[in-house]
Amino acid sequence: MPSRPEPRGEDRRASFQAGARAAIPYASVGALLSMSFGVLARDAGFPVAAVIVMSAVVFAGSAQFAAVAILAGGGSAGAAIAAAALMNSRFLPMGVALGPSLPGPPLLRAAQGQTVVDASWAMANRGDGTFDRWFLFGSTAPQYVTWMTGTTVGALGGNLLGDTSRFGFDAIYPMFFLALLIAEIKDRRTAAVAGAGALVALSLVEVAPAGLPVLAASLVALWGLRRQEPSR
Structure with a gap:
């Protein structure tokens, strides 16, 4: 597999900043999507703290929506966890592809891999089998901030928004992934x-x-x- 030298100093900063700028559209969509999640989770009976902690730890829309839907429908916690794991199974091949571009011992590489989200992974892909990890970090950072902000707003103010389908929030998630697919x-x-x-x-x-x-x-x-x- 091709490899590239690790950037230093200004190059890292420039790559991180470029990633952050490139992620602005996805971060904006993520804010609306996570707001919708916060509303739906509260409607399903989740406490505010549980909704916010779930977004902070899981940070994966498909898994979170699947888990909430199963629990709200009377399913068990085990079924919700299994469904969420299946929804996130796409990260296995993504991680295999990214792994060689992450330096350091296994635990450090695993920690860096936690920054992978769909949009960041796709944008950080150089197209030659390698990934720009600083671009990856930069593009994930604003998405995490807006994901947490949207979740908090939805969880705390969901009653004011009411039925999120009125605003087309239910179409945001499939359109988000369709945009990623078209770009690839x-x-x-x-x-x-x-x-x-x-x-x-x-x-x-x-x-x-x-x-x-x-x-x-x-x-x-x-x-x-x-x-x-x-x-x-």
Whole structure:
């Protein structure tokens, strides 16, 4: 796998700042999405503190929404945790791809990997098999701030907002991931892989447990991308 020298000083700062600027649109959307989560979690009976702590620790919209939906529907905590884990299963292949670009011993690399979110991972990808970790850190920072801010506002002021579907908040999450997908489609083959993954997910969404469609689509995408690699 190709490698690049670790940037120093001003280069790190410049990369971090570039990441923060690039993440502004995603951070703005994240604020609205997390506000919606805060409202929905409070409507489901979650205490304010639990809602805020969940966002602070999990920091993953799909997993949080899935867990709240299951618990609100009378499901067990075990089922909610399993669904959240499946929803976040996409981070496994993302972490495998990112790992070689993170320096240091295993624990330090694992700590750096906690900054991965979908938009940051996609934007930090240099396209040659390596990732700009300082760009990754910079792009995640504002997203975390707005995620926590939106959650807090939603949890504390949810009663004032009422039904979030009136404002189109329910469409924000799928549109967010659609924007990421479109940005990553660079040729016909990646378009075909994306389409195959989407078909698999759509075929399973009504019959499979929450999170399994995402996992299945991820496996399809991994297989498709592996097929793109030149033979050695």
